[in-house]
Amino acid sequence: MQGYIYPNEFELQWSLLIVVYPYLTGLVAGAFILASLARVFNVKEVQPTYRLSLLTALAFLIAAPLPLLGHLGHPERAYEILMTPNTRSAMAMFGFVYLWYLMMVLLLEIWFDYRKDLVVWARGKTGFLASFRRLLTLGVTDLSEEALRFDRRAGKLITIIGIPSAFLLHGYVGFIFGSIKANPWWSSVLMPVVFLFSAIVSGIALMLVIYFFSTMLRSRPVDMACMDKLGAFLLYALIVDFSLEMLDFTQRLYEAEESISILGQMLSSRLVLSLIILQVLIGTIVPLVTLFLVAPTVRKRGFLKVPDEFRRLLYFVVAVFIQIGIFSTRWNVVIGGQLFSKSLRGLTTFKVGLLGIEGILVAGAIMLLPLVILYILVKVVPPWPDAEALVESEPTGADPVPAVQPS
Amino acid sequence: MARPFAPWRGFAAMPQQVRRLAVVIVLLVAAYFTARHFLVPRTFGDKGHYRAAAVDSIAVLPIHYAGREACAMCHPAEVAKKAGSFHRGVSCEACHGPEAAHTTDPIGHKPTAPRDRAFCVRCHAYDPARPTGFPQIDPVLHNPVRPCFSCHNPHDPTPPHPPETCAACHGEIARTKAVSPHAQLACTECHTADPRHVQAPRQFLPSKPASREFCGRCHATDAPPPAHLPDARPPKVDLATHGARYVCWQCHYPHYPEAR
Amino acid sequence: MADERPTPGGIDRRAFVGACVAAAAPLVLSAAQQAAPAAPAAPDTAHAAPDSAQGATGTPRYDPRTHYYGMGVDVSKCIGCGQCAAACKAENNVPLDPHHFRTWVERYVIHENAEATVDSPNGGIDGFPAPVAEGGVVRSFFVPKLCNHCANPPCVQVCPVGATFSTEDGVVLVDESYCIGCRYCIQACPYGARFLHPVSHTAQKCTFCYHRVVQGMVPACVEVCPTGARVFGEVHRPSSPLTRFRRFNAIQVLKPHLNTEPKVFYANLDGQVR
Numbered sequence: 037m038q039g040y041i042y043p044n045e046f047e048l049q050w051s052l053l054i055v056v057y058p059y060l061t062g063l064v065a066g067a068f069i070l071a072s073l074a075r076v077f078n079v080k081e082v083q084p085t086y087r088l089s090l091l092t093a094l095a096f097l098i099a100a101p102l103p104l105l106g107h108l109g110h111p112e113r114a115y116e117i118l119m120t121p122n123t124r125s126a127m128a129m130f131g132f133v134y135l136w137y138l139m140m141v142l143l144l145e146i147w148f149d150y151r152k153d154l155v156v157w158a159r160g161k162t163g164f165l166a167s168f169r170r171l172l173t174l175g176v177t178d179l180s181e182e183a184l185r186f187d188r189r190a191g192k193l194i195t196i197i198g199i200p201s202a203f204l205l206h207g208y209v210g211f212i213f214g215s216i217k218a219n220p221w222w223s224s225v226l227m228p229v230v231f232l233f234s235a236i237v238s239g240i241a242l243m244l245v246i247y248f249f250s251t252m253l254r255s256r257p258v259d260m261a262c263m264d265k266l267g268a269f270l271l272y273a274l275i276v277d278f279s280l281e282m283l284d285f286t287q288r289l290y291e292a293e294e295s296i297s298i299l300g301q302m303l304s305s306r307l308v309l310s311l312i313i314l315q316v317l318i319g320t321i322v323p324l325v326t327l328f329l330v331a332p333t334v335r336k337r338g339f340l341k342v343p344d345e346f347r348r349l350l351y352f353v354v355a356v357f358i359q360i361g362i363f364s365t366r367w368n369v370v371i372g373g374q375l376f377s378k379s380l381r382g383l384t385t386f387k388v389g390l391l392g393i394e395g396i397l398v399a400g401a402i403m404l405l406p407l408v409i410l411y412i413l414v415k416v417v418p419p420w421p422d423a424e425a426l427v428e429s430e431p432t433g434a435d436p437v438p439a440v441q442p443s
Numbered sequence: 444m445a446r447p448f449a450p451w452r453g454f455a456a457m458p459q460q461v462r463r464l465a466v467v468i469v470l471l472v473a474a475y476f477t478a479r480h481f482l483v484p485r486t487f488g489d490k491g492h493y494r495a496a497a498v499d500s501i502a503v504l505p506i507h508y509a510g511r512e513a514c515a516m517c518h519p520a521e522v523a524k525k526a527g528s529f530h531r532g533v534s535c536e537a538c539h540g541p542e543a544a545h546t547t548d549p550i551g552h553k554p555t556a557p558r559d560r561a562f563c564v565r566c567h568a569y570d571p572a573r574p575t576g577f578p579q580i581d582p583v584l585h586n587p588v589r590p591c592f593s594c595h596n597p598h599d600p601t602p603p604h605p606p607e608t609c610a611a612c613h614g615e616i617a618r619t620k621a622v623s624p625h626a627q628l629a630c631t632e633c634h635t636a637d638p639r640h641v642q643a644p645r646q647f648l649p650s651k652p653a654s655r656e657f658c659g660r661c662h663a664t665d666a667p668p669p670a671h672l673p674d675a676r677p678p679k680v681d682l683a684t685h686g687a688r689y690v691c692w693q694c695h696y697p698h699y700p701e702a703r
Numbered sequence: 704m705a706d707e708r709p710t711p712g713g714i715d716r717r718a719f720v721g722a723c724v725a726a727a728a729p730l731v732l733s734a735a736q737q738a739a740p741a742a743p744a745a746p747d748t749a750h751a752a753p754d755s756a757q758g759a760t761g762t763p764r765y766d767p768r769t770h771y772y773g774m775g776v777d778v779s780k781c782i783g784c785g786q787c788a789a790a791c792k793a794e795n796n797v798p799l800d801p802h803h804f805r806t807w808v809e810r811y812v813i814h815e816n817a818e819a820t821v822d823s824p825n826g827g828i829d830g831f832p833a834p835v836a837e838g839g840v841v842r843s844f845f846v847p848k849l850c851n852h853c854a855n856p857p858c859v860q861v862c863p864v865g866a867t868f869s870t871e872d873g874v875v876l877v878d879e880s881y882c883i884g885c886r887y888c889i890q891a892c893p894y895g896a897r898f899l900h901p902v903s904h905t906a907q908k909c910t911f912c913y914h915r916v917v918q919g920m921v922p923a924c925v926e927v928c929p930t931g932a933r934v935f936g937e938v939h940r941p942s943s944p945l946t947r948f949r950r951f952n953a954i955q956v957l958k959p960h961l962n963t964e965p966k967v968f969y970a971n972l973d974g975q976v977r
Contacts, residue, residue, distance in 0.1 A: 040809075040820075040821035040822060040823070041895075042807075042823075042848075042894075042895025043801065043802060043803075043804045043807050043823055043825075043826050043895070044802065044803065044804055044889075044895050044896070044897065044898040045895050046801075046802040047802060047899075049886040049889050049890060049899065050886060050890065107885075108883050108884050108885055109882070109883065109884015109885075109886075109899060109903075109904030109905055110882065110883045110884050110904060110905070111883075113864075113881070113882075113883045114883060115478075115482060116482075116863075116864040116866075116881065116883055117863050117864055117883070118475075119478065119479050119482045119483050120483055120487055120488075120492070120864055120865050121863065121864070122492055122860075122862055122863055122864065122865050124860050124861075125860065125861050125862055125863045125887070126861065127861065127863040127885065127887050128863035128864065131863070139471075144464070148460070151460070174463040174464070174467065175463060176459045176460050176463050178458075178459050178460075182458075183458065183459070183460070186458050186460060187460065190460070212887075216857075216861075216890055216891055217857065217893070217961050218857060218890070218891055218892060218893035218961065219890065374890075377895075378893055378894070378895055378977075379821065379895070379977040380977055381819075381821055381977065484881070487865070490870075490871065491865075491868055491869070492865040492868065493865045493866070493867075493868035493878060493881075494865070494878050494881055497868075497876065497878035497879075497880070497881065498767075498870055498876065498913075500880075501876055501910065501913050501914060502765075502913060502914055502917045503914065504795075504913075504914035505914075506794075506914060506915055506918075506920075507793055507794045507923070508790060508793075508794055508915075508923045508926050508927070510915075510920050510921070510926060511926070530929075532929060532930060532931050533929040534926050534927050534928075534929075536790075536926065536927060537786050537790075537926075537927040537928075537929055540793070541790070541793050541794065541923075565784050565785070565786075565830050566782060566784040566786075566929060568830070570782075570783060570831060570833075570834070571834060571840070571843055572783060572810050572811075572812070572831070572834070572843035572844050572845055573782045573783065573845075574779055574780065574781075574782065574844075577782055577930075
């Protein structure tokens with residue numbers, strides 16, 4: 037501790053779990069935006085990742101409340117947020133934004149997209165998996181051309197509604213921080229926008245990694261056109277994200293409000309590793325330069341021609357760097373905002389522990405859990421293009437024949 | 444034939460997907476409102492967005508400090524003595540600690556009275572941040588080791604004899620002046636104090652110099668050195684021109700008059 | 704009625720049941736009147752209303768709508784003895800460690816270069832160590848701090864469940880049995896007045912000693928202040944010590960630019976105080 041902090045500021049209130057939470061919801065929003073690129077904007081190259089993105093978004097969305105519950109002083113009272121929400125509280129209303137997104141966007145979209153497959157996969161089979169799939173169809177087994185067309189139209193409509201909903205989901209988390217006038221590090225109009233674009237960056241990067249890994253694990257050839265397109269979109273999102281962060285930084289320095297002195301001290305003494313090295317250098321500059329050079333954007337093969345395998349490896353490394361960078365971004369916002377005193381006269385320190393509910397082990401487990409959930413989801417509703425059930429519906433009502441059965 | 448999505452035709456005319464989903468959604472909403480009925484506390488919302496019964500629970504928390512009015516009922520002599528003394532503003536419990544328990548069980552719960560020097564020193568040790576005029580002593584030099592109450596009755600802490608020096612209450616000024624060019628000057632050089640100033644300081648305020656000529660007695664170009672300090676060499680200025688629109692102490696702090 | 708003996712084939716079954724109900728009904732109704740109203744599994748236990756806290760019968764019931772509280776602090780009178788912080792901890796069972804305070808005292812030392820050094824060792828409870836260097840100091844003073852019980856409280860605005868609220872008499876309180884411990888209010892308070900209680904895991908802060916105030920007493924910190932630096936009273940009542948305080952002193956509040964409308968009014972506050 038140096039300088040003066042209010043006596044009650046000695047312990048940080050929001051620690052590692054509250055860093056993990058916006059990281060997870062950011063991945064949800066980003067994965068969904070990628071899915072909507074395929075569905076609404078008809079970017080054909082990324083179609084192989086469409087269903088995988090939806091399932092990834094769902095897996096991370098299911099895991100997202102866990103760090104919040106773990107952090108609460110009384111998690112057994114968490115239901116109060118839904119029962120007596122304070123309509124003036126951003127945190128309370130976020131509970132409903134989350135529910136809306138989960139129920140009316142993500143689950144509905146997945147249901148409409150998978151309904152016909154669930155019907156076909158479960159037809160004529162017994163066992164737990166088949167029964168579960170039948171349950172998921174909600175008993176709607178109509179596979180006529182008209183029903184399938186309705187499914188497609190409904191799915192498209194939901195995706196269109198889903199895009200602003202995804203923006204709202206993670207922009208809202210930014211608003212929860214940005215609306216705190218008491219904290220000059222958080223209080224900023226740009227906070228929701230910066231959060232959203234860094235979410236898009238992290239989500240696309242995550243899908244790059246998951247697509248790459250899942251294709252390798254299934255011993256299938258990687259669709260380079262898909263990965264190239266992901267790399268290109270990642271570059272565009274990264275450019276916007278970096279510009280916004282630079283804008284925030286430049287404006288802060290220019291206006292030089294009262295808090296600039298203590299914030300500058302905090303940055304140069306407490307956040308050198310997490311901000312300058314991890315967030316900016318490794319998390320943004322290196323990926324920007326790499327993607328700019330090799331991803332096909334203006335020129336069909338990028339500015340630097342590299343063989344496919346090497347480019348694939350570069351995308352993978354860039355995506356990992358971006359995950360580190362975005363996690364550091366969340367760290368710098370959440371922890372950084374509490375390292376300086378509201379008296380603007382002092383700094384405190386934060387030591388993250390290994391054990392305990394807010395320790396590294398629990399945080400790591402919570403971050404790995406979505407991958408476990410994703411594995412289960414992939415088993416129940418496989419997203420692979422070759423697992424999709426082909427349905428030929430005939431007006432005479434002959435039984436449709438499934439082309440391929442999932443393993 | 445394609446059956447269009449036409450909700451105005453009634454529920455039965457809607458596609459099966461919509462019917463099933465509508466049922467699920469209605470069930471979930473019903474479950475939500477049912478849960479609300481059982482989980483929202485009874486008094487929530489009565490006076491605002493909070494559980495009104497909480498105010499009542501907080502209002503009946505146990506009280507530990509009885510308040511100075513409570514002591515007067517049984518201890519009128521001490522209270523009367525204190526009321527005429529320098530400690531009239533100090534509440535009984537400031538020294539005797541929280542005594543609400545004593546008011547309900549006077550014999551079973553006896554208050555303590557602080558006996559060690561460290562207690563009085565908490566308020567009266569010299570600290571420059573304390574307002575000037577507040578009685579402060581140097582705990583190391585002021586009658587060391589002796590307990591304070593051996594000379595000062597806490598209910599009437601008038602010192603056994605009036606302070607000999609102004610420094611007793613004006614410690615910060617005295618210490619500042621002691622390392623300044625005015626160190627050799629006594630306080631009475633510039634201030635005359637009624638003897639009653641030590642008993643009722645704010646009623647009998649000491650005088651302060653009123654004119655440039657006062658400082659000029661030593662600092663004017665043609666002024667002789669003061670009789671009681673013949674070796675003094677005070678800096679000299681031409682009173683007619685030096686800072687003619689000001690009085691001297693607007694620029695020079697008399698207790699540490701720096702000429703820079 | 705109830706002691707009628709059923710005889711085989713004797714009493715009509717319907718008449719018997721009717722008789723039992725007629726006998727039981729008054730018992731059930733009176734039991735319902737005496738018992739507390741049926742409370743569902745919700746944290747709303749039956750607590751005594753404020754008027755029963757008055758003790759003696761015949762005393763008027765406390766009406767929160769006729770009061771609106773605030774506090775005055777005269778910085779030039781504070782001697783930094785820390786009695787207020789110690790009394791607050793004793794009155795309100797605040798943890799005794801140096802990281803949880805409902806009220807505390809800060810010392811400001813203003814140097815010749817217009818910079819300020821601030822400290823608050825254990826909130827001022829054990830007094831302050833000797834100042835580091837007397838040279839180059841223009842002035843120094845003590846500033847008591849506490850929850851400002853703002854009229855436009857950011858902490859109440861952000862509480863997601865309604866566990867913290869402003870009462871009708873202008874006191875901001877925390878419902879300890881409803882708070883979920885999310886700590887959003889602690890982040891939103893610009894004055895550092897709140898903390899999370901290490902045992903109850905709920906947010907806590909100064910309550911203006913509400914349990915004393917409803918009985919006509921003053922908060923513990925005001926009670927023990929030896930110099931009268933703290934003044935408690937009502938904001939809108941002309942015959943209140945606080946009104947006299949506001950009449951005779953130029954009043955400032957902490958961080959006015961944040962528009963929290965604090966109700967702790969400072970006299971002789973220095974511009975360096977945050």
